[in-house]
Amino acid sequence: xxxxxxxxxxxxxxxxxxxxxxxxxxxxxxxxxxxxxxxxxxxxxxxxxxxxxxxxxxxxxxxxxxxxxxxxxxxxxxxxxxxxxxxxxxxxxxxxxxxxxxxxxxxxxxxxxxxxxxxxxxxxxxxxxxxxxxxxxxxxxxxxxxxxxxxxxxxxxxxxxxxxxxxxxxxxxxxxxxxxxxxxxxxxxxxxxxxxxxxxxxxxxxxxxxxxxxxxxxxxxxxxxxxxxxxxxxxxxxxxxxxxxxxxxxxxxxxxxxxxxxxxxxxxxxxxxxxxxxxxxxxxxxxxxxxxxxxxxxxxxxxxxxxxxxxxxxxxxxxxxxxxxxxxxxxxxxxxxxxxxxxxxxxxxxxxxxxxxxxxxxxxxxxxxxxxxxxxxxxxxxxxxxxxxxxxxxxxxxxxxxxxxxxxxxxx
Numbered sequence: 001x002x003x004x005x006x007x008x009x010x011x012x013x014x015x016x017x018x019x020x021x022x023x024x025x026x027x028x029x030x031x032x033x034x035x036x037x038x039x040x041x042x043x044x045x046x047x048x049x050x051x052x053x054x055x056x057x058x059x060x061x062x063x064x065x066x067x068x069x070x071x072x073x074x075x076x077x078x079x080x081x082x083x084x085x086x087x088x089x090x091x092x093x094x095x096x097x098x099x100x101x102x103x104x105x106x107x108x109x110x111x112x113x114x115x116x117x118x119x120x121x122x123x124x125x126x127x128x129x130x131x132x133x134x135x136x137x138x139x140x141x142x143x144x145x146x147x148x149x150x151x152x153x154x155x156x157x158x159x160x161x162x163x164x165x166x167x168x169x170x171x172x173x174x175x176x177x178x179x180x181x182x183x184x185x186x187x188x189x190x191x192x193x194x195x196x197x198x199x200x201x202x203x204x205x206x207x208x209x210x211x212x213x214x215x216x217x218x219x220x221x222x223x224x225x226x227x228x229x230x231x232x233x234x235x236x237x238x239x240x241x242x243x244x245x246x247x248x249x250x251x252x253x254x255x256x257x258x259x260x261x262x263x264x265x266x267x268x269x270x271x272x273x274x275x276x277x278x279x280x281x282x283x284x285x286x287x288x289x290x291x292x293x294x295x296x297x298x299x300x301x302x303x304x305x306x307x308x309x310x311x312x313x314x315x316x317x318x319x320x321x322x323x324x325x326x327x328x329x330x331x332x333x334x335x336x337x338x339x340x341x342x343x344x345x346x347x348x349x350x351x352x353x354x355x356x357x358x359x360x361x362x363x364x365x366x367x368x369x370x371x372x373x374x375x376x377x378x379x380x381x382x383x384x385x386x387x388x389x390x391x392x393x394x395x396x397x398x399x400x401x402x403x404x405x406x407x408x409x410x411x412x
């Protein structure tokens with residue numbers, strides 16, 4: 001039976017990044033990915049400035065830039081309670097959140113995954129595609145059995161890493177409980193091409209009537225757009241013309257630049273999902289550790305999946321490189337940091353969703369008052385600092401019920 005230092009289950013962004021980092025330092029790594037081809041998953045394309053810092057720290061930033069990573073440098077918040085010209089005059093420069101980082105980095109998910117998988121191969125990892133894991137044994141002597149091309153293979157490892165996403169097989173094998181919040185709203189995403197009029201350095205968010213939008217350009221007229229809508233509208237964009245109706249929803253008087261999005265055409269699938277947080281108390285157990293979505297994820301309303309994943313990769317790889325034991329005690333600092341990180345980001349997401357993805361007269365008035373009050377008291381917008389600069393960059397009180405009541409009101 002072949003033996004490796006690490007067997008990483010899941011060759012997406014987290015798994016491939018960790019494989020590349022560890023193989024580059026001489027560890028023997030087996031990377032197992034189920035898919036033969038990476039496809040558009042309608043998420044995992046925007047890295048916040050603090051996440052960009054993490055890509056630097058693990059030595060992958062230059063690779064992502066060469067693959068087409070595209071920086072955004074301005075942000076505009078549109079709203080039905082704002083004059084569009086006033087909103088545009090208040091555009092936020094995005095280079096203020098991390099030293100030497102011009103702003104968030106965008107890269108299409110399939111290319112991002114393939115770039116990292118190829119980097120793992122190039123660093124010396126045994127990276128395989130079209131693999132189905134059929135059995136896992138954890139504990140003191142971890143083993144993995146997998147099927148590839150009709151053949152069953154069993155291998156042993158010092159450690160198994162679960163990087164296998166939200167329905168993690170590794171997490172299930174370890175018996176680690178996944179906690180989940182109540183969903184807040186529906187969220188749908190679509191890649192748009194032909195939107196050449198949209199400024200390539202501009203990201204935007206806005207709410208009008210019964211729809212909230214986000215837009216993140218990727219360059220060359222491509223923009224990833226997201227839309228939020230009420231939980232009781234599950235079928236709003238179903239059907240063969242759903243993508244077209246979704247794009248038409250971006251026609252907003254409060255955001256005139258959206259006309260360029262409406263004029264575009266779908267360049268991939270339209271996927272809808274409910275927005276909610278999920279987390280684990282301890283993302284490790286004897287013989288294994290979890291990274292990325294396998295360890296729990298943040299409400300996508302604040303788009304931090306990749307930033308969370310890259311920090312996971314950095315923390316776990318640092319611990320692996322500085323310890324010989326690789327026991328649960330090795331990963332206790334990672335678990336402690338991640339618990340607090342995710343707690344803070346849950347609080348930030350609650351504020352963002354409460355402001356941007358609730359609809360009707362009361363919600364409109366709440367947003368109007370928030371914009372007005374935040375001009376006089378910038379602390380009311382500190383959750384945005386947590387999103388852009390990292391959860392540790394905002395004061396601790398930002399993540400309390402008292403602060404939530406200050407922003408949304410005690411009834412929220």
